[in-house]
Amino acid sequence: MSPAVDGEFTYAASGVDIDAGERAVTLMRTAVEKTNRPEVVGGLGGFAGLFALDTTTYRRPLLASSTDGVGTKIAVARALDRHDTVGIDLVAMVVDDLVACGAEPLFLQDYVACGRVVPERIAAIVTGIATGCTQAGAALVGGETAEHGDLMAPDDYDLAATAVGVVEADAVLGPERVRDGDVVVAMASSGFHSNGYSLVRKVVAAAGLDLAATPAGLDRPLGEELLEPTRIYALDCLALVAEFGVEGVHAYAHITGGGLAGNTARVVPDGLAAVLDRGTWALPAAVSLLEEHGVPRAESERAFNCGVGMVAVVAPEAADGVVATLTGRGVPAWVAGTVGPRSGDAAASLVGSYR
Numbered sequence: 001m002s003p004a005v006d007g008e009f010t011y012a013a014s015g016v017d018i019d020a021g022e023r024a025v026t027l028m029r030t031a032v033e034k035t036n037r038p039e040v041v042g043g044l045g046g047f048a049g050l051f052a053l054d055t056t057t058y059r060r061p062l063l064a065s066s067t068d069g070v071g072t073k074i075a076v077a078r079a080l081d082r083h084d085t086v087g088i089d090l091v092a093m094v095v096d097d098l099v100a101c102g103a104e105p106l107f108l109q110d111y112v113a114c115g116r117v118v119p120e121r122i123a124a125i126v127t128g129i130a131t132g133c134t135q136a137g138a139a140l141v142g143g144e145t146a147e148h149g150d151l152m153a154p155d156d157y158d159l160a161a162t163a164v165g166v167v168e169a170d171a172v173l174g175p176e177r178v179r180d181g182d183v184v185v186a187m188a189s190s191g192f193h194s195n196g197y198s199l200v201r202k203v204v205a206a207a208g209l210d211l212a213a214t215p216a217g218l219d220r221p222l223g224e225e226l227l228e229p230t231r232i233y234a235l236d237c238l239a240l241v242a243e244f245g246v247e248g249v250h251a252y253a254h255i256t257g258g259g260l261a262g263n264t265a266r267v268v269p270d271g272l273a274a275v276l277d278r279g280t281w282a283l284p285a286a287v288s289l290l291e292e293h294g295v296p297r298a299e300s301e302r303a304f305n306c307g308v309g310m311v312a313v314v315a316p317e318a319a320d321g322v323v324a325t326l327t328g329r330g331v332p333a334w335v336a337g338t339v340g341p342r343s344g345d346a347a348a349s350l351v352g353s354y355r
Contacts (some may be wrong), residue, residue: 035133035140039106049141049299051107053166060169064103068093072197075242078341079211083121085229086159087192088135089130092230094163095136096310099234100252100267102173102241103165105136110143110161115152117145122320125159128229136234138163139154154276171241175269177250178339183319184264184274186281187236187326187337189309191228195257196303200226200290217285218257225286233310236329240312240322262302264311265347268339273346274313276337281307301350307336313339 041050070089087110095105110129112122116184122145134139143161152300192200207308209215211223218225219309233254240249251267264274284307287300298305314322326333 002040015107023054027257028037035130035138037106037137037139038141043081046142049107049109051139051141051164051268053106058166058168061166062103062169062172064098064101064165065162066097066165067160068097069158069160072201073192073226074158074196075201076197076211076223078157080223080227084128085227087125088132089157089231090161091132091136091163092232093194095132095138095163095165095232095234095236096098096230096254097256098163098165100173100254101167102171102238102246102252103167104238105138105163105165105234107141108136108163110159110325112143112145112157112159113148113152114145114157115147115149116154117147119192120159121318125157129161132229132232134160135232138165138234142285150317164331171246173241173246173249175251175267177246177270178267178272178313179250179315180272180340181316182250183228183316183335183341184276184311184316184337184339185312185319185326185333186234186276186308187310187312187320188231188281188332189284189305189307190231191225191284191286191303193230193256193309195305197226199295199299199303203290209293215289217289222286222289231309231331233331236289236307236311236331237310239284239329240314240325241323244314244318244322248315249288249312249322250264250315251313253311253313255309255311258341259302259304260306260308260311261346261348261350262313268347269315271342272339272353273342274337274339276348277282277352278350278354279352281305281355290353308336311336 039052041052077083098105130140133245212221214221218239237252253263253267255263268274287306289302291300323333
């Protein structure tokens with residue numbers, strides 16, 4: 001009797017368990033529904049997410065979009081079998097890119113590819129995504145979980161998301177607004193965020209560091225340090241624009257791959273340069289640990305955020321108020337540098353020594 005007749009040719013036998021996928025949706029439903037905004041139409045389970053944008057509340061709205069993933073930080077989550085935080089990282093990577101231009105995040109859709117659907121694990125991942133959406137004020141309007149049993153190992157998974165936001169055309173932030181004399185305000189990161197983990201993992205493996213141990217200089221196990229969720233700055237950045245306007249807040253730079261200088265340079269116009277003083281903050285102990293095991297300082301500053309997850313370029317008269325507002329919202333912030341005439345090729349540079 002052929003396999004098609006005796007029942008061997010089933011979707012589950014080929015690596016896709018529809019029942020497990022449906023159970024995962026049931027487990028995540030409550031968390032997803034908590035992210036709903038008033039503009040969301042319908043609920044989880046439709047073929048498309050619907051969002052009723054009220055264009056009458058805007059003068060000339062521009063839609064902004066951003067797509068990203070979490071990268072190999074997922075390998076740390078797998079090593080520790082903890083999957084409830086990487087979803088927060090995923091949201092942070094896209095919404096903090098959106099807000100860099102001044103856009104309010106409206107909604108997000110996720111994509112989870114895995115070797116095998118384990119409903120509890122998928123639900124933990126998506127619950128983390130929902131938590132991040134709540135922190136960002138965005139609705140999670142849908143997503144996709146794809147089981148690739150013959151392409152990925154059973155416990156492998158990868159994440160991606162796209163977020164959509166809106167900003168008034170005359171309120172877009174960026175290098176066009178940056179002026180000579182502007183001040184650069186740094187916002188503290190919560191850790192490595194979601195960048196540089198290929199290098200982090202290589203050093204950890206080469207040095208034989210134990211994720212369950214607490215190295216000298218850290219106050220918690222290394223694995224917990226590496227899994228610390230990315231700080232989501234979206235609502236804080238929007239609050240600054242609401243308080244100080246585009247006359248006070250000129251640009252944001254989300255500090256991801258490329259480091260502090262590399263990303264700050266993206267919002268500095270031709271002819272000007274941002275100079276950031278390392279002496280205004282301390283290098284995180286976790287970065288120092290990796291440097292002790294062979295990562296050169298120049299590479300740290302290019303691969304990691306080194307303690308700064310977002311910067312705001314603001315008018316000098318707004319700088320003190322911006323720092324005070326961020327501090328009041330629970331985001332450690334400080335004046336880290338200034339913008340002035342460019343004398344070399346670099347649009348942004350670091351000077352001095354860390355505290």
